[in-house]
Amino acid sequence: MSYITPRGLDDLNYFYFYLLNYLQVNRYQVESDHPQIIANSTAALDIFGEARRKGSDVTQAEEEAMSVLFTNIGESEYNIVTEILLENFRDTIDLDCEAAVEYWTPQIMTDIPNLFDGFDRMAIGVDPLDLDTMKNKIVGSIVTYLSDNGLQ
Numbered sequence: 001m002s003y004i005t006p007r008g009l010d011d012l013n014y015f016y017f018y019l020l021n022y023l024q025v026n027r028y029q030v031e032s033d034h035p036q037i038i039a040n041s042t043a044a045l046d047i048f049g050e051a052r053r054k055g056s057d058v059t060q061a062e063e064e065a066m067s068v069l070f071t072n073i074g075e076s077e078y079n080i081v082t083e084i085l086l087e088n089f090r091d092t093i094d095l096d097c098e099a100a101v102e103y104w105t106p107q108i109m110t111d112i113p114n115l116f117d118g119f120d121r122m123a124i125g126v127d128p129l130d131l132d133t134m135k136n137k138i139v140g141s142i143v144t145y146l147s148d149n150g151l152q
Contacts (some may be wrong), residue, residue: 015048017068022070027078028125036072036124040072044069074125075115080138081105088139093151112145 044065051061080107090148119126
């Protein structure tokens with residue numbers, strides 16, 4: 001039984017807004033009406049309600065719901081680029097402060113629009129298994145970008 005009315009996700013779905021907040025804070029590039037967001041938040045709300053009906057306290061029910069809320073949500077492309085920059089290019093480009101990272105991450109993502117080509121573009125975020133196989137390609141693209149711009 002779903003608690004979301006045909007009007008859509010509005011007003012009272014805590015899990016929907018929790019997931020949206022997480023996605024916004026971690027700079028995922030996804031629309032708020034993405035089917036995965038709706039499906040996950042609906043499932044989380046249903047699980048929370050079911051757990052409460054079966055006698056779980058609020059904390060236990062919320063833990064159960066949270067385990068479902070992030071199903072099939074991969075890693076943020078923004079966070080991946082930030083991590084790669086900090087791991088591999090800290091000495092190449094000056095990344096000694098948060099402002100520098102905040103500058104370079106979106107700059108690279110804008111200037112290399114095909115950085116995540118080959119990944120499932122219908123999914124939210126990047127699947128960790130896909131990232132393992134494609135990480136060298138991403139690093140290589142960043143190296144090429146930095147070299148072409150006289151930064152490497």
